[in-house]
Amino acid sequence: MLPGDPIGLYARGRNQDPEQLVELRRALNxxxxxxxxxxxxNPFDSTIDSTRFSRPVWxxxxxxxxxxxLLLGTAILLASIIGIWIGIRAGWKPGGRFDRISTGTTLILxxxxxxxxxxMLLIVFSVGAFGIPGMFPVGGISxxxxxxxxPMGWLxxxxxxxxxxxxxxxxxxxxxxxxxxxxxxxxxxxxxLTLARAKGLRDAMVRKRHAVPNALLPxxxxxxxxxxxxxxxxxxxxxxxxWPGLGLLTYEALxxxxxxxxxxxxxMFSIAVIVANLIAELLYVVFDPxxxx
Amino acid sequence: xxxxxQRRRKSFAQFANSFRQDRTGMTGLVILVIFIATAILAPIxxxxxxxxxTKADGGRFESxxxxxxxxxxxxxxxxxxxxxxGTRISLTVGLAATLISMVIGTSFGxxxxxxxxxxxxxxxxxxxxxxxxxxxxxxxxxxxxxxxxTLNLIIVIGITSWAGTARxxxxxxxxxxxxxxxxxxxxxxxxxxxxxxxxxLPNVFPLVLANxxxxxxxxxxxxxxLSFLGLGDPQAPSWGALLDRAFSSGAVSxxxxxYVLPPGICxxxxxxxxxxxxxxxxxxxxxxxxx
Numbered sequence: 416m417l418p419g420d421p422i423g424l425y426a427r428g429r430n431q432d433p434e435q436l437v438e439l440r441r442a443l444n445x446x447x448x449x450x451x452x453x454x455x456x457n458p459f460d461s462t463i464d465s466t467r468f469s470r471p472v473w474x475x476x477x478x479x480x481x482x483x484x485l486l487l488g489t490a491i492l493l494a495s496i497i498g499i500w501i502g503i504r505a506g507w508k509p510g511g512r513f514d515r516i517s518t519g520t521t522l523i524l525x526x527x528x529x530x531x532x533x534x535m536l537l538i539v540f541s542v543g544a545f546g547i548p549g550m551f552p553v554g555g556i557s558x559x560x561x562x563x564x565x566p567m568g569w570l571x572x573x574x575x576x577x578x579x580x581x582x583x584x585x586x587x588x589x590x591x592x593x594x595x596x597x598x599x600x601x602x603x604x605x606x607x608l609t610l611a612r613a614k615g616l617r618d619a620m621v622r623k624r625h626a627v628p629n630a631l632l633p634x635x636x637x638x639x640x641x642x643x644x645x646x647x648x649x650x651x652x653x654x655x656x657x658w659p660g661l662g663l664l665t666y667e668a669l670x671x672x673x674x675x676x677x678x679x680x681x682x683m684f685s686i687a688v689i690v691a692n693l694i695a696e697l698l699y700v701v702f703d704p705x706x707x708x
Numbered sequence: 709x710x711x712x713x714q715r716r717r718k719s720f721a722q723f724a725n726s727f728r729q730d731r732t733g734m735t736g737l738v739i740l741v742i743f744i745a746t747a748i749l750a751p752i753x754x755x756x757x758x759x760x761x762t763k764a765d766g767g768r769f770e771s772x773x774x775x776x777x778x779x780x781x782x783x784x785x786x787x788x789x790x791x792x793x794g795t796r797i798s799l800t801v802g803l804a805a806t807l808i809s810m811v812i813g814t815s816f817g818x819x820x821x822x823x824x825x826x827x828x829x830x831x832x833x834x835x836x837x838x839x840x841x842x843x844x845x846x847x848x849x850x851x852x853x854x855x856x857x858t859l860n861l862i863i864v865i866g867i868t869s870w871a872g873t874a875r876x877x878x879x880x881x882x883x884x885x886x887x888x889x890x891x892x893x894x895x896x897x898x899x900x901x902x903x904x905x906x907x908x909l910p911n912v913f914p915l916v917l918a919n920x921x922x923x924x925x926x927x928x929x930x931x932x933x934l935s936f937l938g939l940g941d942p943q944a945p946s947w948g949a950l951l952d953r954a955f956s957s958g959a960v961s962x963x964x965x966x967y968v969l970p971p972g973i974c975x976x977x978x979x980x981x982x983x984x985x986x987x988x989x990x991x992x993x994x995x996x997x998x999x
Contacts, residue, residue, distance in 0.1 A: 526975070542962070681848075
């Protein structure tokens with residue numbers, strides 16, 4: 416199915432024995448069914464090598480997994496807290512001043528390519544422009560030579576985390592805030608809120624105890640369902656900040672192009688998204704007793 | 709003029725009237741008209757040589773000045789002129805990919821809503837698969853396999869972004885299927901094709917149009933991302949490709965903000981404009997959903 420010459424790609428820049436190449440070509444001329452079975456088995460084979468780095472692909476993915484989890488985990492956590500807070504304030508008084516300003520801002524953030532925001536933050540805060548001195552590192556996860564297991568090393572990693580994390584938080588929170596806002600607006604029309612007010616509850620209590628818990632449901636599910644979208648941000652933002660995670664590995668694999676590595680990464684991302692979808696379904700049942708029956 | 713045509717003309721006039729009263733929608737429309745005019749006029753106003761590396765007459769990474777209002781790139785070409793050409797490519801890719809996405813999405817949606825049984829379930833299954841699978845990794849794999857060119861970029865984005873539309877159109881089709889005029893046409897012996905093309909399609913069409921403008925916004929963002937990753941035509945200076953060049957030529961570490969800022973602003977403006985127009989159309993066509 417793939418056009419291009421995989422053997423040529425594999426042998427590029429090395430001294431390959433011509434007989435070995437003939438051997439490899441013969442492997443490609445095997446019956447299609449046999450090739451398909453190999454294709455299905457390959458991702459689970461721990462000895463498959465990347466064509467560009469000549470190392471087992473799963474070993475490389477294992478190394479790159481933790482930086483990505485650190486970056487995305489922090490970003491999603493912060494974005495959901497801030498996004499939900501903005502959504503609640505905006506959705507409780509739709510059309511108010513806070514709502515108009517925050518909806519405008521979130522719509523603009525929503526229209527932004529995340530890597531562009533990252534590049535602009537880099538220019539302004541780490542290179543220094545418009546009179547602002549450069550304060551943050553230009554990339555990487557830690558300063559070379561710093562021991563990342565010591566407390567100072569941790570601070571060093573945090574310092575490197577600030578800009579890429581800020582970029583992702585700004586982009587993700589736009590989505591969360593818009594959904595939280597619209598689900599709270601839907602909730603405002605419900606009769607149980609009128610009842611809560613009739614009981615004499617203060618406005619803040621009606622919001623905190625009655626409206627928000629119900630409006631949170633769709634938002635929490637969305638946070639898990641948005642993982643496919645989160646992956647997109649990780650690939651480009653990690654590239655811009657040379658953050659050594661799976662996203663940067665994708666970019667490196669693309670420049671090859673390194674097909675075995677790309678295939679493994681794609682499989683990895685798909686598994687992550689499907690697991691996140693499953694968690695979303697299960698959480699919904701935990702949070703909303705109404706769907707249990 | 710037939711009665712149907714008269715009725716259509718009247719409802720279009722009503723639509724245009726409501727749209728004119730929508731302030732955010734009109735703002736979006738004005739921005740779009742400016743960008744579309746730039747895209748159409750670019751080849752008339754700007755000579756081809758503006759893009760030619762060998763005919764570049766400015767210095768490397770020159771900051772904005774009178775002769776180069778937005779500065780120059782890494783080989784000394786005017787960024788303003790590249791940006792104007794980029795409008796043409798980004799909008800073309802955006803509109804063409806949206807067209808593909810809309811055709812696939814609408815036909816899948818109508819068929820999945822019209823037919824019953826295994827076939828319909830299979831269509832829904834395929835749609836759900838495309839909804840769940842992460843867009844960028846799939847698009848990357850497809851684009852790598854097909855090779856970098858503008859046409860391939862259009863195809864890749866088109867066939868990865870239709871699932872949301874299909875789901876929306878299916879829901880609308882299901883609600884139309886229950887209406888008496890479809891029962892009447894079935895009783896008179898109308899075939900599946902006739903029912904879908906003459907009764908269902910005209911009824912879902914306003915929704916398709918509103919959804920189209922929202923899809924263009926997402927598609928233009930996708931184009932920017934894929935071009936930034938080097939998956940577009942390396943010769944065509946789309947906005948994403950400009951950002952890719954800026955990034956790989958080291959404009960960021962030089963602090964050359966005039967190379968990075970303008971393409972991003974253009975993307976934000978166009979995406980925002982399409983979103984505003986789309987939301988305004990949705991408010992008019994389907995007030996229940998948009999509330």
